[in-house]
Amino acid sequence: NYINDGSYINSFFHRAINGFVLQGGGFYLYEDDENRLYYSEIESKGNVKNEPGNSNLIGTVAMAKVANNPDSATSQWFINLVDNSNNLDNQNGGFTVFGKIIGNGMETIDNLGIKGLNEVEYFDLGYYLMGSAFANLPLWEFVNIGEVSKNDFVFIKDINVLKENSNIESYKYNLKVNSNYESGEIESHHLIISINDIDEPPLIAGATAD
Numbered sequence: 001n002y003i004n005d006g007s008y009i010n011s012f013f014h015r016a017i018n019g020f021v022l023q024g025g026g027f028y029l030y031e032d033d034e035n036r037l038y039y040s041e042i043e044s045k046g047n048v049k050n051e052p053g054n055s056n057l058i059g060t061v062a063m064a065k066v067a068n069n070p071d072s073a074t075s076q077w078f079i080n081l082v083d084n085s086n087n088l089d090n091q092n093g094g095f096t097v098f099g100k101i102i103g104n105g106m107e108t109i110d111n112l113g114i115k116g117l118n119e120v121e122y123f124d125l126g127y128y129l130m131g132s133a134f135a136n137l138p139l140w141e142f143v144n145i146g147e148v149s150k151n152d153f154v155f156i157k158d159i160n161v162l163k164e165n166s167n168i169e170s171y172k173y174n175l176k177v178n179s180n181y182e183s184g185e186i187e188s189h190h191l192i193i194s195i196n197d198i199d200e201p202p203l204i205a206g207a208t209a210d
Helices: 105-110
Strands: 015-017 021-024 027-031 037-041 060-063 077-080 097-100 171-180 186-195 203-209
Touching: none
Parallel strands: none
Antiparallel strands: 015 021, 021 077, 027 037, 060 077, 060 097, 171 186, 186 203
């Protein structure tokens, strides 16, 4: 719904911590008639029930939420820049992973070259005081407080939902699964699954028992 009604257009990544997460989906920028810059929160469409289970591995996308409130997620989400499973799979009821960066997407993120990770508690745009939610605001370059321009922010210019039966590139996944037999025996298998297109069923390229 947030994507379909354009809520994320011109929103910006408001939190970036190297070796942890890149977070967005919470705020967008706008200018007044005098080209002064302001921000506003993306309007919430209600809380999202926490559904942990998928692990917060590198390249996964998960819902952000309020501390000590597992079911408080709304519009904000983050990309795991590293394997955060030991922490985020257990903290605050576990963080709900709902997507994954595919193809060379993580390489693209790594190569963004975002340099302006500021570490101040409050960041003053010069016209509007931004709060502690922006303590790790990513910018393209380091700038002096009060000299931030619209071009310094890392924007989401466009975002779409893939249509059903859209083509995707070929991907290969390595999985480890356990078979539980009625006798009580448990056997571990290593599966290599290649997916060529979401129109087609997954092709199991090979399976060997460990």
